[in-house]
Amino acid sequence: MKILFVYPPARDMSIPPLGIGYLCSVLRKNGHEPEVLDLTANPLSEEELSGLIDGFGKYDCIGISAIITAYNFVKSFSLKVKLKFHNMPIIVGNAISNACPETLLKASQVNIVVVDEGELTLKELMDNIKSPGNLSNIKGILYKDKDGRIHKTEPRERIKDLDSLPYPAWDLLNIPVYMKNSGLYLDKGIKTGWFSAVRGCPFSCGFCSRPFGQRITCRSANSLINEILEFKKIYGSSHVCMVDDEFMANMSLARDFAKSLLDRKVNITWKANGRVNFVDEGLFKLMKRSGCVTLAYGLESGSQKILDNMNKSATVKQARDAIKITRRAGINMSTPFMFGYIGEDEHTANETADFIKEMKLETTSLFFTTPYPGTSLYDWAKKNNRIKYDEDTYLSLLGNNAEKFLVNLTDMTDEEYLKLKSDVEKRMKRSLPFKIKVDKYFIKKIYYIKARISLYGFNWIIKKIIKKVRGFSKSRK
Ligand code: B12
Numbered sequence: 076m077k078i079l080f081v082y083p084p085a086r087d088m089s090i091p092p093l094g095i096g097y098l099c100s101v102l103r104k105n106g107h108e109p110e111v112l113d114l115t116a117n118p119l120s121e122e123e124l125s126g127l128i129d130g131f132g133k134y135d136c137i138g139i140s141a142i143i144t145a146y147n148f149v150k151s152f153s154l155k156v157k158l159k160f161h162n163m164p165i166i167v168g169n170a171i172s173n174a175c176p177e178t179l180l181k182a183s184q185v186n187i188v189v190v191d192e193g194e195l196t197l198k199e200l201m202d203n204i205k206s207p208g209n210l211s212n213i214k215g216i217l218y219k220d221k222d223g224r225i226h227k228t229e230p231r232e233r234i235k236d237l238d239s240l241p242y243p244a245w246d247l248l249n250i251p252v253y254m255k256n257s258g259l260y261l262d263k264g265i266k267t268g269w270f271s272a273v274r275g276c277p278f279s280c281g282f283c284s285r286p287f288g289q290r291i292t293c294r295s296a297n298s299l300i301n302e303i304l305e306f307k308k309i310y311g312s313s314h315v316c317m318v319d320d321e322f323m324a325n326m327s328l329a330r331d332f333a334k335s336l337l338d339r340k341v342n343i344t345w346k347a348n349g350r351v352n353f354v355d356e357g358l359f360k361l362m363k364r365s366g367c368v369t370l371a372y373g374l375e376s377g378s379q380k381i382l383d384n385m386n387k388s389a390t391v392k393q394a395r396d397a398i399k400i401t402r403r404a405g406i407n408m409s410t411p412f413m414f415g416y417i418g419e420d421e422h423t424a425n426e427t428a429d430f431i432k433e434m435k436l437e438t439t440s441l442f443f444t445t446p447y448p449g450t451s452l453y454d455w456a457k458k459n460n461r462i463k464y465d466e467d468t469y470l471s472l473l474g475n476n477a478e479k480f481l482v483n484l485t486d487m488t489d490e491e492y493l494k495l496k497s498d499v500e501k502r503m504k505r506s507l508p509f510k511i512k513v514d515k516y517f518i519k520k521i522y523y524i525k526a527r528i529s530l531y532g533f534n535w536i537i538k539k540i541i542k543k544v545r546g547f548s549k550s551r552k
């Protein structure tokens with residue numbers, strides 16, 4: 076069967092859609108013929124896209140990989156496809172499926188939504204795509220029957236042995252485009268490869284929807300390293316980005332990984348997501364020796380009240396200790412914070428600014444808290460009438476605007492809310508130590524130049540200088 080995977084346009088081009096990569100390799104292994112249309116790596120105009128859709132007759136099925144920000148795209152794209160190919164099955168998977176599967180089936184032309192992991196479910200769907208009567212026997216989906224009624228099948232069991240999956244079909248993923256846009260700044264390795272080793276997360280932060288649920292499954296360190304080496308051989312990468320939300324949730328995997336990188340002399344740098352309650356100085360030093368350059372901690376707030384409201388299962392003290400230990404191990408950190416969670420006020424926002432100042436963090440801006448469907452925060456916001464739009468309008472507004480103020484979850488007026496955010500950010504900028512300001516500017520510049528040289532060769536810098544000199548002399552004439 077021929078399936079076309081569509082990856083919607085998104086603003087961030089730093090990580091390729093690994094989920095599609097896995098699905099393609101599993102389908103290929105089973106005799107199907109997947110292709111990928113990546114509208115993030117290769118954006119198209121409306122006309123170009125319509126032109127392409129005209130040629131969709133050669134596919135047996137269209138699969139869209141969408142997170143909630145692609146809600147609007149899924150609606151308009153599925154309509155365009157159905158207007159030309161009325162009987163074309165359209166399947167959607169990825170995080171949108173946990174967020175609003177029924178709404179999506181009702182509001183769009185999508186036929187089937189695949190929940191959680193896609194490999195086993197999609198393989199079964201493709202084997203049965205010509206006989207829609209069998210859908211009720213396929214676990215892990217919601218589907219619309221010919222009368223428009225929605226049915227939900229039994230949940231699909233998780234894949235037990237992730238090592239048994241083939242490597243993602245990198246050849247279908249526009250790797251060179253993502254390499255150009257990845258880790259241009261504070262990552263040392265620059266030529267990046269992306270890997271997934273841990274699915275699921277045991278925590279229940281109120282703002283987060285975990286696509287793989289609470290149970291954790293992991294790759295083994297050796298299989299992960301085999302994959303990294305294979306990628307390195309093909310693409311010459313020298314840096315690894317572990318994409319998972321919670322790589323450090325399995326500290327023994329992190330230890331095995333670091334040890335094996337050293338034993339097998341892999342010689343790469345790497346970064347991953349950490350959590351302030353998964354910290355161990357000995358392990359971090361080992362990780363550093365193995366090439367770990369950055370850990371990202373979603374610290375979210377410097378106020379214990381807000382962390383508790385978020386159900387973050389972490390304390391400000393743990394955050395403080397984690398920062399100190401990570402620094403002592405010589406590992407860089409990225410530390411995003413949120414603004415405007417339930418209960419945020421001047422006092423809690425200032426606690427966050429004080430914490431950032433005390434810990435000398437680089438952070439100078441705060442993310443708006445946006446309640447995404449499928450989270451307990453969203454349920455709270457709906458119950459308390461904080462969302463001023465009907466569901467369809469709200470989901471459409473989420474678009475690629477994740478950096479926009481959409482919902483006020485606090486007791487402040489919107490004006491007070493925006494003023495407080497801006498005042499606190501100004502304070503954070505002012506209190507940024509001079510050394511960090513200089514580092515931020517120069518280190519970013521240096522890594523940018525290093526990245527370009529590593530991608531385009533030394534000639535890039537010569538051409539750049541010649542262009543600058545020409546531009547300068549023209550402007551003087
Ligand atoms: C890496 C990552 C990113 C990367 C890019 C991701 C990419 N290229 O796919 C970056 C950093 C760019 C990113 C950005 C954002 N992200 Co993000 N991201 C992730 C993260 C941590 C891992 C994704 C991943 O690669 N997983 C590994 C692969 C193997 O799994 P997968 O992609 O889920 O694919 C599997 C299934 O979903 C399914 N599947 C996938 N596609 C398809 C298609 C079909 C047809 C089928 C049948 C099945 C299927 O099968 C695959 C194999 O099992 C997830 C959390 C998570 N654990 O999933 C959040 C997550 C997807 N992100 C999220 C969010 C909110 C965002 C932002 C909006 C954040 C923000 N406020 O700015 C932005 C969006 C920016 C934009 N639109 O440009 C949310 C989505 C919530 C939701 N309900 O939709 C998640 C779930 C985080 C969370 N825990 O809440 N993100």
Ligand code: SF4
Nearest residue numbers: 276278279280283320
């Ligand atoms: S924010 Fe991180 S720790 Fe919290 S539930 Fe989501 S993935 Fe887990």
